[in-house]
Amino acid sequence: MQALALAILLFPAAGGIFLGVFNWRGSRLLTAMVGPGVIWAAFVCVLILLGNNVDQDFTYWTWIRAGSFEVPFDILIDHLSLFMCLVITGVGGLIVTYAVGYMEHETDGSYARFFCYMDVFVLAMLILVLAGNTVFLIVGWAGVGLSSYLLIGFYYWRRSAVIAARKAFVMNVIGDIGMILGAFVLFVSYHQVVYLKLFPALPHTPDATTELAAFLLLVGGIAKSAQLPLHTWLPDAMEGPTPVSALIHAATMVTAGVYLVARFHPLYDATIYAHAAVAIIGAVTALFAASIALVQTDIKRVLAYSTMSQIGYMFLAVGIGAYSAGLFHLLSHAFFKALLFMAAGNVIHALHDDQDMRHYGGLWHDMRRSSVTFLAGSLSLAGIIPFVGFFSKENVLGEAFSRGDGLGYAVWFIGFVTAVLTGFYTGRMWWFAFWRPASEERPVAGHLHEAPLVMLVPVAVLAVLTTVGGFLQIKAIGGWALVDDFLKPVLGEERIRTNGLEYLATVLTLVLAALAFAAAYNFWIRGTWSPAGWRARYGWGARVLERKYYFDELYDWAFVRPLDRLAGFTDREDRSLIDTGAVDVGAYTERGAGALSLTQTGFLRSYVLVFVAGVVIAAVLVLWRASS
Amino acid sequence: MLIRRNPLVMLICIELMLNAVNLTLVAFSRQLNNREGQLFALMTMTVAAAEAVVGLAILVDIFRVRDLEDVDDLSELKG
Amino acid sequence: MGPATIVFWLASAVALAGGLGVVLFKEPIRNVLSLVLVMLSLAVLFLLLSAQFVFAVQVIVYAGAVMVLFLFVITLLGPVREQGTVRLPWQIFISAVVIAAFAGFLVAMLRGVSYRTPDAADPIFGSVQSIGVGLFTDYLFPFELTSILLLVAAVGC
């Protein structure tokens, strides 16, 4: 079993290295085979491990040992990590197979390079999930940051992609530092690094260190999952190719924050403020992102903001203690968001990489199969009844509602409003892009050729999962909760007792979301409330939303520009203060020497004079010494 | 010695100083009643003589090259 | 005030005058002559200090031979008065100050010396015989050194 656990990591690693180093100029077919194949192999290993119901911490070698600080290289296999591995390798495999088709017009070099980066990403994500101690978690954490930098900046001949990549990476590093400091606090106060030893050592009553550690880890989570303060990199990350957005910015990477809180649930249970902060940040981000999504014209940006909003939901869930609900929403989100991205990818691919929704229209008629799958995804996103989205979102909102205290209701209400907004912008996206008759500027006027099979099959699989997946946990409507049972050994008992009321809330959100979706129809198509009219009256609101609440400008003004000025200042200072300081010393000695040499006049008599003067001084000294 | 500018006079001043030393030596010899002082005085006399001879030789050389009567002219070497 | 003390004061006065003369006279020849005067007065003092042999050497060798050599050289090189540009104006002033300080030290230091009254000198103290014996027994090595010294002086000029 130990070898198999390591194999999960070795497969993607081997794939990455092979593609990166050897197959760099090799055949495209080989690349197409190795890329996704390696991930499916990892998927198979996960399944085997799942089958044997392995629940063990495998240690391989000592990574660092400095006195009492001992960090082994160990992999923790338990239901939570297997659950995440399933998501990563499963959905990841689908996306990478989809990418084989999507990227075929790339050159040989870039093709191999793309798949190498994808494999490296999956490897890093697996390390993150499987790591058995905080330090290795950080290694995975930064590895994911690196691969997102590489993939966002994949089209490096586009300046905007390069800038976006760097921005994403710096944001991630800030998150890493939060994680590192959190690891310090944990080690310094509890002298443990390995999870299985650390969690029992944690106190049950909240005190300063647990709060501090929880907050610091939260900083890492926020940066990675693009929550409110550190979220500006996600929309720019859309510069990367669509499969990248699908895999990283929908299914796996952005959910790392949720996994983190779930994994450190003993720590978060032992804190009040940090735990509440998670929920609040999640809720606020959900609302914030949903509002911006309303006015976005680029389809991928809409999806990006919707991702941010959905992750807000997940943070909300884990923030109020409903860890398994959060993870179930994570699973469902992985399904329908990947589906939406890939379907959008099909459209973009067909329309020669045009991402602007205004040029779409008439897709229902021209690309029937992709439109159907996109519809399934949209309905699931909006939270309509049969789809998985409904069950997971309602599950989260239900838990929030039934938590019973002030935080629970406040958070539920924000979630409810966001659900409505989500319904609206999803509807807007569907009607405006797909249902509307073809717009004039559509790049390909005639019949759009549907995506090749290799792209359609993964989309179809995900569509099926989106529709059927809901039945995994229909707790929202009082049914069974398979996911909760699966995760019970790791996450412990459910903390929130459900009472009857939240079914009422669920029905309410369902109806309103459906209405919002329909409202979008006549808003955009029939024009009963013309967009232009709204924009005239609430112009300023639109502009604020479009400018993403001016966060980018704020960061630029607050951090980037002063940093450059400070750097310039230190550069000048370094030259003037220290450098000349040292050089001056040399200059002064030189000048002193010059003055001294004047005394050497060459006249004999002045020499004798100096001689006698010396005698006098010596006499004074000897006298002073003799007398003292 | 400090004031006069003629090198010859300087040599004479040195002789004067050495004479003074002789006087002190003989005085101490008498006071301590041992003859070392006087012998030492004799030694200094011979040394003074030798020095005078060499001094004059060098000065004669310089005078032969150029008529110098002021020691301050001797100031090519400086700085 | 026995005759010895009178002679002592007289000789030391003459020596002082000669010394001043050496320094202050403008004419080099006058300087040399005043130095001879100093030497002779010193010789008299030596006599008082019962250093007969040294007196003789001083008079014959030092005053006689060396001073004559000086006279000869000065007359050869032209006994012109000292004038010409004064290159170091401040030299005189500063050297005066320095000399005053130095003299002050000498006096201050020596005032505290307590002199032992010398006991009576036996007759052969300063005589040629005792100097001779001393020279060739105790001072043998220095004696040889002086011979080398004179050799070098001869070779040198």
Next chain:
Amino acid sequence: MIAAAQVTYTAAQAWSDLAQIGPIVAVTVALLVAVVVDLLLPRGLRGPVVTVIAIVGLVSALAIAAYRLVNGYGGPAYFRFVSGDAFALFFEMLFALIGVLAVIVSSSYVRRRGLYEAELQVLTLAAIVGMMSLAAAGSLVTVFLGLELLSIALYVSCGYNRIELPSQESAAKYLIIGGFASAFVLYGMALIYGATGTTVLSDIATRVTSDSAGNPLLLLGVLLMGVGFAFKVSAAPFHMWTPDVYQGAPLPVTAFMSVATKAAAFAMILRVFNYGLGHLGPEWQVLLAFTAAASMVVGNLMAIVQASLKRMLAYSGVAHAGYILVGVLAGGRAGVAAVLFYLFGYVFMNFGAFAVVSTLSGPAGDGDLYEDLNGLAYRNPTLGVLMSVFMLSLAGFPPMVGFFGKVFLFTAGISAGWTWLVVLAVLTSVVSVYYYFRVLFHVWSPLPEAPVRFAFGPVRGPVTVVLLAGVFAVALGPLSGFLLQVGLNGAAPLLSGR
């Protein structure tokens, strides 16, 4: 009839006394033979023959000194006027070595400059006799006579190049100030004699006890002698003569003078102050501390702005005098041994540097400016490398002997409590690195197109000397343990008095 004082001086004792001062005798014999030969031989033959005689004399002196140093040292001789102890033998060996080097370098230099060779060798021999007797001095009289003999020999050799004015000017300056200073020394000695009643150092050592510090005679004597010695060592306030004299005098004389006089003067200081007036420690240590500090600062600072190599080396000599004074101040066995070690090392460093400069001088005149060194390493690689070795050693870089000398000096200094002086020494030696590296800059700067002033012919003689000095400078580094032991033995007799 006045009874002659009965003095017994048996023949056996005469021989043993003579043996004590074997090296001095050897050099004197060589000197006399050289003078006689100089008179008899025809003009052409004179130079080389005298040189050979000089070398033979010096080598035999070296052999005698080494032999005596190895198996048992002698005691005082000639009524304690001179002594053959380890201290004296160490210096006699050192001076003989310097003499050999000097004679070789000067013979080829003089021939190249078309000067008259024989006299220079004679004068050098005379100077060495003076120095040896100075080092071996047992009494103030010998000290004075040795000092005067040395000085007069050097006055004459400075003025050796009769045709050129600078040489004569340097001789005149050196003579007048030298006379002035020796008058001071003499007066100091007279006062010490007056206070203690004897001129023999060992008696003085016994008579001068720590409580006699109040005696003004002693104080004044110490002051005056201290001033004279500082002059001879060219320590700071009294160093004014050094640069002019070094620049004016012919090169081998400068080389010899810079090294030999310093060593002899330090021997004298050690003899008189450390040994003779040991108990008056605080008094003369204050004096030397002042001169040491001043010479370190003045020496190093002035050296920076010099354009001429000889003047730069003169000032570096002043600075090194300051460093060695730290050892003298430290006193004790470690201090004296450090001084001896440093002097031995300094001799080779400095002499080597001067020898390299002397190879530059052609018939036209001494190659004295930095520019003359340009591209030396490319014209004559051995000279270039060796010059760098000397400069680095003077600057105190580790593999070379200079560094170890400084280490021992400073260790003695710190353990004797002169920490502030050691720190000053360290800081000023950083300044010294600046001008030593300026020399390196010129030596190694790529060969200029314009032909340098002195394209010099085959100079086997000085090159061998430089090579020998270089080997000593580098080899002594690691072997410093051995040399330090010799120094320690040398220091032993000196301190037995206290």
Next chain:
Amino acid sequence: MLSAIWILPALGGLIVCFLPRGAARVGAILVALAELALTLVVAATFDASHHGYQYAEQASWIAQFNVSYHLGVDGLSVWLLVLNALIGALAVLATPAAWPRASAFLGLMLLMESGMAGVFLSVDLLLFYVFWEAMLIPAYFLLWLWGEGERPNYAALKFVLFTLVGSLLMLVGVLGEYVFSSAHTFDLPALAAQPPSPAIQFGLFALFAAAFAVKIPVWPLHSWLPDAYMSAPTPFLLLLAGVMGKTGAYGMLRVLLPLNPHPVNWWDWNWVLPVLAVIGIAWGALLALAQRDLKALVAYSSISHMGFIVLGIFALNAQGQEGALVQMLNHGIIVPALFLIVAWIYARTGSRDRSVLTGLAPAMPVLAGVFLVVTMAALGLPGLNSFVGEFMTLLGAWQLSPWLAVAGCIGLILAPIYMLRLFQGAMYTEVAGPPDHPAEGVVRKDMARGELALIAPLLALMFVLGLYPYLVVHALPALGQGMQVLHW
């Protein structure tokens, strides 16, 4: 065995100096590789369990001051020796055939390498000092005679004078140590056993710290570094940046801390230096941000990295100091790689100005890939080697005081910004088109096989040390007893 480690390059260097160009190059490579093999043998047979010095060689040198020629290697110095030999070999290999006066250059490089090996080997304080100064002389000549830039001599002289002020003060410290410590010897373990009183330790600490601070360099004494690095020729720069800085840090660990454990008088030195280190980290990072020239950027970034090392050393606990040592090795691997790459870019494009360089990635994809890995290692990406060092250093600093660790993190945040500016500035700005049809102007000049072979060992080490730092770390607990100040 140990004497061979420093004598071999010394002799080799001297011989190579006088060989003609071709033979000199071959000879130098042989000597360098032999040296590498020797150090590897020592490292391999080094058993970690044994405390104290292994392969110790002792012979009395200057008995009067009981100075002994005492060599020994322990956990601290074994890997630094290997680093010294490796970088030395790379430097010799990196010297192109058509190098002016190649034989003298290679000879001096080997001499410098032997000096540094001596520093790592010597256990006797005076011997340490002798090697410490001896390695300076070849460095001066290398920096000056083969220096690029407009005033190589000024830079070389400034470098020497700066270092000398420090090391001569250290000389006073060394002698003071001999005099004031009751052990009256120069042997490090013996001196560490009887430290003098805190007041004297205070003074001695200041003296020693001056020398080491200049060499590393620590913040206020770093102004020689830009001049020296900018005018140093690349092969020499590998040694200068890669290993010479480490001798300073090693000196702190070997000499400074054990000999004066608590230098407290007017103020506690053990607090002053970590603060200076942190300022250095921030200062170096900020300066790196402001640089336009790639080489200057890397130079300033190395000030920031060295700041981490000093911070680790003065954390005075196991994690901090072990992190410092690992960081020394990492920095010794990364900086030479960076300088090599900058030199290759300069060779290909003729300029080092960040803004002038246009997109090079399409022209040299392999170089771009290697440059990417090295940049990631340099900015401390977890998983690669530099992270391990920085993590443990900051952990140690956190235990000293949380604020120090937080301030240290500034360096961690700034690092990616300036490193990515370095990388993207050269590789990606204004790339004309997708890689397969690069812009006309950019001629495809990808990495030659030789260059790849040159940087391959460094890359491999980056990964190995990243994934398995235990290889180095396990030797550490067997540190010399001189380290008992560290309450493990």
